Amino acid sequence: MEFKFANRMAQLKASEIREILKVTERPEVISFAGGLPAPELFPIKEIMAVNKIVLEENGTKALQYTTTEGFAPLREWIAQRMNKGLGTGFEADEILLTHGSQQALDLSGKVFLNEGDVVLCESPTYLAAISAFKAYSCEFIEVPTDDEGMIPEELEKILENTKNVKLIYTIPDFQNPTGRTWSLERRELVVKAAMKHEVIIIEDNPYGELRFEGDAMPSLKSFDEIGCVICLGTFSKIFCPGYRIGWVAGDKGIISKYVLVKQGADLQCNTIAQMEIAKYLELYSIDDHISKIRSVYKIRRDLAVKIMEDEFPETVTFTRPKGGLFAWVELPPNINARDVLEKSLKKNVAFVPGGSFFPNGGRENTLRLNFSNMPEDRIVEGLKRLAGVLREFIS
Amino acid sequence: MEFKFANRMAQLKASEIREILKVTERPEVISFAGGLPAPELFPIKEIMAVNKIVLEENGTKALQYTTTEGFAPLREWIAQRMNKGLGTGFEADEILLTHGSQQALDLSGKVFLNEGDVVLCESPTYLAAISAFKAYSCEFIEVPTDDEGMIPEELEKILENTKNVKLIYTIPDFQNPTGRTWSLERRELVVKAAMKHEVIIIEDNPYGELRFEGDAMPSLKSFDEIGCVICLGTFSKIFCPGYRIGWVAGDKGIISKYVLVKQGADLQCNTIAQMEIAKYLELYSIDDHISKIRSVYKIRRDLAVKIMEDEFPETVTFTRPKGGLFAWVELPPNINARDVLEKSLKKNVAFVPGGSFFPNGGRENTLRLNFSNMPEDRIVEGLKRLAGVLREFIS
Numbered sequence: 001m002e003f004k005f006a007n008r009m010a011q012l013k014a015s016e017i018r019e020i021l022k023v024t025e026r027p028e029v030i031s032f033a034g035g036l037p038a039p040e041l042f043p044i045k046e047i048m049a050v051n052k053i054v055l056e057e058n059g060t061k062a063l064q065y066t067t068t069e070g071f072a073p074l075r076e077w078i079a080q081r082m083n084k085g086l087g088t089g090f091e092a093d094e095i096l097l098t099h100g101s102q103q104a105l106d107l108s109g110k111v112f113l114n115e116g117d118v119v120l121c122e123s124p125t126y127l128a129a130i131s132a133f134k135a136y137s138c139e140f141i142e143v144p145t146d147d148e149g150m151i152p153e154e155l156e157k158i159l160e161n162t163k164n165v166k167l168i169y170t171i172p173d174f175q176n177p178t179g180r181t182w183s184l185e186r187r188e189l190v191v192k193a194a195m196k197h198e199v200i201i202i203e204d205n206p207y208g209e210l211r212f213e214g215d216a217m218p219s220l221k222s223f224d225e226i227g228c229v230i231c232l233g234t235f236s237k238i239f240c241p242g243y244r245i246g247w248v249a250g251d252k253g254i255i256s257k258y259v260l261v262k263q264g265a266d267l268q269c270n271t272i273a274q275m276e277i278a279k280y281l282e283l284y285s286i287d288d289h290i291s292k293i294r295s296v297y298k299i300r301r302d303l304a305v306k307i308m309e310d311e312f313p314e315t316v317t318f319t320r321p322k323g324g325l326f327a328w329v330e331l332p333p334n335i336n337a338r339d340v341l342e343k344s345l346k347k348n349v350a351f352v353p354g355g356s357f358f359p360n361g362g363r364e365n366t367l368r369l370n371f372s373n374m375p376e377d378r379i380v381e382g383l384k385r386l387a388g389v390l391r392e393f394i395s
Numbered sequence: 396m397e398f399k400f401a402n403r404m405a406q407l408k409a410s411e412i413r414e415i416l417k418v419t420e421r422p423e424v425i426s427f428a429g430g431l432p433a434p435e436l437f438p439i440k441e442i443m444a445v446n447k448i449v450l451e452e453n454g455t456k457a458l459q460y461t462t463t464e465g466f467a468p469l470r471e472w473i474a475q476r477m478n479k480g481l482g483t484g485f486e487a488d489e490i491l492l493t494h495g496s497q498q499a500l501d502l503s504g505k506v507f508l509n510e511g512d513v514v515l516c517e518s519p520t521y522l523a524a525i526s527a528f529k530a531y532s533c534e535f536i537e538v539p540t541d542d543e544g545m546i547p548e549e550l551e552k553i554l555e556n557t558k559n560v561k562l563i564y565t566i567p568d569f570q571n572p573t574g575r576t577w578s579l580e581r582r583e584l585v586v587k588a589a590m591k592h593e594v595i596i597i598e599d600n601p602y603g604e605l606r607f608e609g610d611a612m613p614s615l616k617s618f619d620e621i622g623c624v625i626c627l628g629t630f631s632k633i634f635c636p637g638y639r640i641g642w643v644a645g646d647k648g649i650i651s652k653y654v655l656v657k658q659g660a661d662l663q664c665n666t667i668a669q670m671e672i673a674k675y676l677e678l679y680s681i682d683d684h685i686s687k688i689r690s691v692y693k694i695r696r697d698l699a700v701k702i703m704e705d706e707f708p709e710t711v712t713f714t715r716p717k718g719g720l721f722a723w724v725e726l727p728p729n730i731n732a733r734d735v736l737e738k739s740l741k742k743n744v745a746f747v748p749g750g751s752f753f754p755n756g757g758r759e760n761t762l763r764l765n766f767s768n769m770p771e772d773r774i775v776e777g778l779k780r781l782a783g784v785l786r787e788f789i790s
Contacts, residue, residue: 001590001593001621001622001623002593003595003622003646003648003649003652004507004561005506005507005652006505006506006507006508006509006512006531007509008505008509009506009652009655009656012655012656012659013655014654014655014658015658022462034460036459036460037459039455039456039458039459040455042454042455042458042459044450044454044455044458047450047454047458048446048447048450048451051443051446051447051450052443052446052447055439055442055443055446056443059437059439059442060434060435060437060439061434062637063434063437063439063442063635063636063637063638064431064432064434064437064635064636064637065429065431065631065636065637066637067417098661099494099639099661099665100661100662102659102660102661102662103660103661105659106659106660106661110401110403110530111400111401111404112399112400112401113401114401114402114403115510117401128658128659128662131658131659132659132660134659135505135656135659135660136401166399195396198396198397200398226396227396227398228396236460240458240459241458241459241460241666242457242458242459242460242461242665242666242667243458243665243666243667244494244661244662244663244664244665244666251398253398254398257398257400257404259409260404260407260408260409261404261407261530263409263410263523263526264407264497264500264501264523264526264527264529264530265497265498265501265527265530265660266493266494266495266497266498266501266639266661267495267497267523267639268639269639270494270637270638270639270665270668271636271637271638271639272637272638272668273665273667273668
């Protein structure tokens with residue numbers, strides 16, 4: 001029979017990253033394509049210990065159904081952590097645990113988006129957020145950005161002239177894909193514009209704790225006076241992504257709607273994962289763990305930037321991220337990163353072409369490099385090979 | 396600010412079960428309301444053992460991101476299990492792991508339903524399937540059912556006379572909420588009707604392995620000649636619900652669409668949960684474990700039926716399920732089960748009024764009883780108290 005899918009399916013395509021990742025599973029490939037944390041830093045022994053404790057103390061609870069909202073002590077910890085680090089004022093019941101922050105993106109679409117509604121985002125923006133929102137048949141308008149983040153005057157112009165803007169999607173800290181961090185002024189001005197027009201901002205912050213230098217910035221939420229900013233967070237980058245535990249934090253009237261759609265979407269998060277993370281946070285220092293991650297990633301970032309400075313052709317520009325997992329490369333306008341990828345795969349080096357990070361297409365002369373996931377010698381070797389390929393295109 | 400939610404949010408309300416469950420958390424309440432497996436049967440020691448093995452052998456993989464499709468050995472096991480027990484012919488790559496079978500329901504809505512499309516279902520049907528599909532703004536038509544299942548002539552009439560029927564949602568084995576099991580003839584005739592009209596059937600089968608008596612029935616899928624039946628399954632009732640691991644199985648052309656929407660919805664299931672379940676299945680006998688569950692639930696079913704027979708007023712009818720977790724009670728038409736609940740809660744006995752299991756409302760004289768989740772003495776005491784309340788209404 002011929003299957004009749006929903007109209008929305010025509011707009012969805014497989015994530016280019018996930019497709020490239022399949023190709024790059026061969027061990028000889030040096031892949032800058034993924035967004036994977038360094039697995040050698042996972043606290044495996046500690047996780048074995050907390051698994052044992054949770055199951056011994058509370059096994060029947062840990063393996064049973066639980067509430068949609070999530071494990072109360074973990075929600076409490078998240079609220080306190082955010083309030084301390086991000087200048088927010090959340091209570092535990094303003095936090096909903098989600099199946100990774102990807103689910104929080106999907107639920108955001110479900111709670112807010114009608115067909116034809118408009119989502120504003122940075123240009124470029126996170127690929128999987130585009131996929132999540134596209135499933136609700138929205139339109140995207142890309143707000144021009146520079147090294148300091150979204151440009152408030154441009155945002156204001158769009159808000160003045162566009163109907164049905166429902167969400168402004170942002171990643172102010174060590175953005176995916178560019179690695180850029182918004183300046184203090186931009187944070188304040190963007191939130192002011194959203195408050196003036198009463199539009200919801202999604203502040204996605206998976207990388208904020210992974211800062212290598214400089215002082216932490218206040219969150220967008222800390223400037224919010226009307227409840228328009230919703231915060232997303234995750235344990236994927238500071239603990240382990242395999243657990244799939246993230247969260248959404250916001251006004252109670254909003255979070256109650258997220259709870260409702262999560263009930264229908266998957267009832268609840270994995271119970272034992274929630275309890276193991278809570279037990280880990282009780283028994284160990286996550287700050288010590290995050291310090292370790294930061295220092296390893298900093299070395300890798302330093303090295304990646306140095307090789308790019310030394311080896312990339314002069315007409316190639318790139319970001320020097322102050323934290324996070326990614327750097328962003330711009331090639332001369334006439335060079336297509338997909339062509340570069342084809343050649344570099346022949347030398348067993350992979351990355352993600354940047355075009356997919358622009359929801360309305362274009363800008364094929366860009367690419368994203370991940371520097372968190374491999375030992376230093378492979379970073380050097382891989383970037384040198386990539387530099388060689390780039391020189392073939394730019395000579 | 397006033398929040399502008401998507402139109403779909405107006406149709407969604409909190410699950411009555413989850414709300415009742417919150418009320419019934421006090422230990423003195425004897426609750427027949429949930430659909431919870433018996434926690435004393437969870438294989439806690441075995442799970443501690445497999446956690447240790449998985450983390451020792453393969454910790455960095457178990458805590459890292461993995462593919463959207465899921466852990467290959469687990470998909471392979473599921474395909475073989477279904478083919479052996481249900482007369483299907485699935486290959487591993489026709490299985491997608493989902494975050495519980497609830498997520499498979501949500502993804503089904505996303506893959507197939509446009510606003511205004513029609514979902515056919517048994518009358519009554521599973522409450523949380525109604526919520527999952529409603530989020531895609533569909534309409535429901537309830538197909539009349541009797542003790543043998545959906546009535547094919549009625550289904551045929553509806554299919555002849557209705558445009559935009561996209562899905563037929565069914566639970567042929569030990570249905571939730573009624574506990575009923577479809578006869579062989581009904582299975583064949585319903586699939587024939589679906590094939591004739593080229594409409595997708597969702598065959599939801601969370602309880603099929605929990606049969607207390609009689610022979611297993613072939614699945615609807617085993618009659619499918621055109622790829623129109625999609626099967627849902629879960630480890631929640633045969634292993635542990637806290638893991639949130641279920642699956643959807645179907646034609647490759649359909650499963651590839653589910654993979655696409657799962658990527659946007661939450662990237663993937665919990666990695667370590669998938670690997671622990673696979674390791675458990677490798678090292679232990681799930682058949683022995685399921686036998687244990689079956690024999691405990693059978694005792695509870697027998698007891699519940701006996702008390703209902705002995706104590707309930709004669710004008711109250713109820714099902715005698717051959718498996719699963721639930722029995723269904725019908726009161727005289729003038730009695731509202733919500734009123735009964737109010738009085739029985741005063742005697743610390745809870746259940747779920749049946750009205751919410753009818754997507755288009757009505758039939759408030761029904762209720763659902765769960766018999767899997769409590770020790771025998773509490774079943775006796777609880778049902779005796781409930782019988783007392785019923786006698787107050789019917790005297």
